[in-house]
Amino acid sequence: PRYTLQGIVENEVNSISAARGLYLQGVRPGDILQIPATNSLASLPWAYSKACNEYLGVLPVTTGSGVVTATRRQLEIAFDIGVNCWMSFPEYLARLAQAAKDEFGRDVRELKTKMITTFLGPDTEGTLRAHLEALWGCPVYDNYGVNEVGHGALECSHRKGLHFMEDLSYFEILDTDSGGAVAHGKVGNLVATVLYRKIFPIIRYNLRDLGRMISTDTCDCGSSFRRMDHFLGRSDNMVRMRGVNVYPMGCLPAVRSDPRTTGEWVCEAYDAVVDGRAREELTVHVEVRRDAGPLEGLQARLETRLKNDLGLSVGVKLVEEGKLETVANLGEGKAKRLIERRQAYLKNK
Amino acid sequence: PRYTLQGIVENEVNSISAARGLYLQGVRPGDILQIPATNSLASLPWAYSKACNEYLGVLPVTTGSGVVTATRRQLEIAFDIGVNCWMSFPEYLARLAQAAKDEFGRDVRELKTKMITTFLGPDTEGTLRAHLEALWGCPVYDNYGVNEVGHGALECSHRKGLHFMEDLSYFEILDTDSGGAVAHGKVGNLVATVLYRKIFPIIRYNLRDLGRMISTDTCDCGSSFRRMDHFLGRSDNMVRMRGVNVYPMGCLPAVRSDPRTTGEWVCEAYDAVVDGRAREELTVHVEVRRDAGPLEGLQARLETRLKNDLGLSVGVKLVEEGKLETVANLGEGKAKRLIERRQAYLKNK
Numbered sequence: 001p002r003y004t005l006q007g008i009v010e011n012e013v014n015s016i017s018a019a020r021g022l023y024l025q026g027v028r029p030g031d032i033l034q035i036p037a038t039n040s041l042a043s044l045p046w047a048y049s050k051a052c053n054e055y056l057g058v059l060p061v062t063t064g065s066g067v068v069t070a071t072r073r074q075l076e077i078a079f080d081i082g083v084n085c086w087m088s089f090p091e092y093l094a095r096l097a098q099a100a101k102d103e104f105g106r107d108v109r110e111l112k113t114k115m116i117t118t119f120l121g122p123d124t125e126g127t128l129r130a131h132l133e134a135l136w137g138c139p140v141y142d143n144y145g146v147n148e149v150g151h152g153a154l155e156c157s158h159r160k161g162l163h164f165m166e167d168l169s170y171f172e173i174l175d176t177d178s179g180g181a182v183a184h185g186k187v188g189n190l191v192a193t194v195l196y197r198k199i200f201p202i203i204r205y206n207l208r209d210l211g212r213m214i215s216t217d218t219c220d221c222g223s224s225f226r227r228m229d230h231f232l233g234r235s236d237n238m239v240r241m242r243g244v245n246v247y248p249m250g251c252l253p254a255v256r257s258d259p260r261t262t263g264e265w266v267c268e269a270y271d272a273v274v275d276g277r278a279r280e281e282l283t284v285h286v287e288v289r290r291d292a293g294p295l296e297g298l299q300a301r302l303e304t305r306l307k308n309d310l311g312l313s314v315g316v317k318l319v320e321e322g323k324l325e326t327v328a329n330l331g332e333g334k335a336k337r338l339i340e341r342r343q344a345y346l347k348n349k
Numbered sequence: 350p351r352y353t354l355q356g357i358v359e360n361e362v363n364s365i366s367a368a369r370g371l372y373l374q375g376v377r378p379g380d381i382l383q384i385p386a387t388n389s390l391a392s393l394p395w396a397y398s399k400a401c402n403e404y405l406g407v408l409p410v411t412t413g414s415g416v417v418t419a420t421r422r423q424l425e426i427a428f429d430i431g432v433n434c435w436m437s438f439p440e441y442l443a444r445l446a447q448a449a450k451d452e453f454g455r456d457v458r459e460l461k462t463k464m465i466t467t468f469l470g471p472d473t474e475g476t477l478r479a480h481l482e483a484l485w486g487c488p489v490y491d492n493y494g495v496n497e498v499g500h501g502a503l504e505c506s507h508r509k510g511l512h513f514m515e516d517l518s519y520f521e522i523l524d525t526d527s528g529g530a531v532a533h534g535k536v537g538n539l540v541a542t543v544l545y546r547k548i549f550p551i552i553r554y555n556l557r558d559l560g561r562m563i564s565t566d567t568c569d570c571g572s573s574f575r576r577m578d579h580f581l582g583r584s585d586n587m588v589r590m591r592g593v594n595v596y597p598m599g600c601l602p603a604v605r606s607d608p609r610t611t612g613e614w615v616c617e618a619y620d621a622v623v624d625g626r627a628r629e630e631l632t633v634h635v636e637v638r639r640d641a642g643p644l645e646g647l648q649a650r651l652e653t654r655l656k657n658d659l660g661l662s663v664g665v666k667l668v669e670e671g672k673l674e675t676v677a678n679l680g681e682g683k684a685k686r687l688i689e690r691r692q693a694y695l696k697n698k
Contacts, residue, residue: 008402064388064389068389
C-alpha cells in the first residue's frame with residue numbers, strides 16, 4: 001500500500017483535529033483511551049495518541065492493532081487499568097466484545113465505557129451503530145478520515161451527519177463519471193484540498209471515496225461546518241456487473257437489517273455459464289450468528305433487499321459464524337469486502 | 350509481557366533524550382530516520398519519532414517492525430525516499446542487509462547511510478559493531494534503554510563507553526546476590542532511580558540487567574556523565590549450571606569472534622545422563638554462514654573459547670544459516686537466547 005510521510009505541521013494539526021473530535025464526543029481530562037490500531041505510516045493512531053498526551057490530559061493506551069497486541073491481552077489491559085474510552089474499527093470492537101465473553105466470561109459493558117469513536121462506514125440506517133452500542137453500552141460516534149488528508153469529517157454529539165473540518169480542508173463532492181459537481185444530496189466522489197499540508201500538498205485530490213451532502217445549515221451544536229452522510233464506500237472498488245455499478249459497501253444496510261446475521265459479509269465476483277452463455281455473477285457471502293435460531297426465509301429476504309439496494313440480482317450464500325474469514329480478510333483494520341475472480345479483471349492486475 | 354503507561358512529562362522527556370542521543374551521534378536537520386520497531390506500549394520508537402518531529406527537524410519514517418511492515422517493503426520505502434539514518438535492533442539490521450541482496454540484488458551501502466543507532470548488547474570486543482558497520486558502511490552507535498526508565502545510557506561520538514543520562518536517572522551497579530555496591534569495573538545489576546518520572550515512580554528499581562562501570566572521568570566529548578560498558582545481559586535469564594552462573598548473552602563475544610558464524614546463537618539447557626548419573630548440560634547452537642568455506646576446527650575453537658568466557662564446559666552444535674530460527678526466535682525485536690528444557694526448571698513455570 002501507499003505510504004504517507006508528514007512533517008511537523010501536518011503531524012501537529014492531525015493531533016489537534018483528533019483532540020477536537022474526542023472533546024466534542026465527550027472525552028475529558030482523566031479519561032483513559034485505548035487505541036487498538038496499527039501505528040505505522042498510517043497517521044490515525046499517532047494523531048489520537050498525541051491528542052491525548054498533549055491536548056486532552058487523557059492517558060492513551062497505545063496497544064496497536066491485534067497483530068501487535070493480541071486481542072486477549074488488549075482486553076486484559078483494558079479491564080486491568082479501567083479503560084473508559086475507545087478508538088477502533090467496528091469489526092475489531094465487535095471482536096473485542098465477543099472475545100471478552102469467550103476468553104474471560106466477561107461482558108465489555110462491565111468497563112462502563114463512556115464513549116467509542118470509530119469509522120462506521122455506510123451505516124445509513126444506524127444498524128451497525130445500534131449493534132455496537134448494545135454490545136458496549138455506550139454512545140458510538142462516527143468519523144471520516146484519510147491518511148493523506150487527516151481528519152476529514154466527524155460527528156458532534158448531535159449526530160446529525162459528519163461535519164467537514166472546513167477550517168482544515170475544503171471538500172467537494174463530484175460526479176464519479178463526469179467530475180462535475182453533483183446536486184445536493186446526491187452521491188459522488190469526495191475531492192479534498194487540504195489547507196495546511198505542505199508535505200505533500202493535497203490540492204483537489206480525488207479520494208475516490210463516496211460521500212453525500214446532508215446539510216449546509218447551522219447544526220444544533222452551533223457549528224456551520226457543512227455535514228455529510230456516513231462514508232459510503234469506494235468508487236474504485238466498484239464492480240461493474242452486467243452494466244450496473246455495484247459498490248460492495250452498499251450491502252451493509254441490507255446485511256445489518258436482519259438480526260440473524262453477524263453483520264459481516266463479503267462479495268465474490270466470478271464468471272459463470274448460464275444457459276450455455278458466459279455471464280458475470282455476484283454472490284454475497286453473509287455470516288449468520290450461531291444463536292440465530294431458524295434461518296428460514298433469510299436468504300430470500302436478503303436477496304430481495306440487496307436487489308432493491310444494489311439495483312442488481314445477486315445471490316446470497318449464508319455462512320456459519322466465524323467461517324467468513326476463510327473467504328474474506330476480516331478482523332483488525334479495514335475489512336476486505338470484494339473478492340474478484342472474473343478472468344477479465346484478474347488479467348489486468 | 351508487562352505494559353508501561355506514561356504521562357505527558359515522561360513522554361516528553363523520552364523524546365528529548367532520544368533527540369539528544371541522535372544529535373550526539375551526528376543526526377542533523379534534513380536527515381531521514383527510518384524506525385523499524387514496534388510502536389505499541391513500548392516507548393522506544395515513539396520517543397524517536399517524536400524526537401525527529403519536534404526536536405530535530407528530521408523526517409521519521411515510522412514503518413514499525415517487520416510484523417507491521419514487511420522487510421521487503423521496509424527496504425522499498427528506504428530506497429525510494431533516500432533514508433539516511435536508522436534506529437533498529439542488530440538482528441533486524443543484518444536481516445535488512447541480507448534481504449536487500451536476496452530480494453532486490455542491491456547493497457544497503459547504496460543508501461549511503463550516515464549513521465545507525467542501535468542496541469548492541471554485550472559486544473565487548475566490537476565484533477557485532479564491526480559486522481554491522483561493514484554491512485551498512487557507516488558508523489554504528491550503541492544505546493541502553495528500558496521501557497520503565499527510558500534512555501538509560503548512550504554513546505557519544507567518541508564511543509568510549511555509554512554515558513549514563515545522569516540528569517535524568519541515577520544508576521547504581523549492585524551485586525546480583527548481596528545487593529551491595531560492586532567494586533568499580535565489576536559486573537552487577539543495574540538499579541535505576543528516575544528523577545522525572547511520576548507515572549509511575551521508579552525508585553531504586555532493580556532492572557536485573559547486567560552492567561559494569563568503565564569510567565567516571567570526564568570524557569573527550571566534555572561530559573562528566575559516568576560511562577558504563579555495553580549492556581551485558583539479563584541476570585534473571587541466568588542459567589545455574591553445575592554450580593556456575595551462566596548468562597546466555599555471555600556467548601556473544603565468542604560467537605562473533607569467528608567470521609564463519611553468522612553471529613547468531615541460542616543456548617539450550619537440558620537434562621542428560623552421563624556415566625549413569627543425571628547431569629545438566631548446555632549446548633550452544635551456533636549458526637554458520639553458507640559461504641563460510643571449510644568449517645574444520647570451528648566447533649572445537651568455539652567450545653574452548655566458550656569454556657574460557659563462561660567458566661563452564663558447554664557443547665557447541667553448528668547449525669546451517671537460516672536454520673536457527675527453528676530452535677530460536679530470532680528476527681525482529683529482541684532475540685530469544687535461551688531454551689530451557691530441564692525438568693526441574695520447567696516444573697516451576
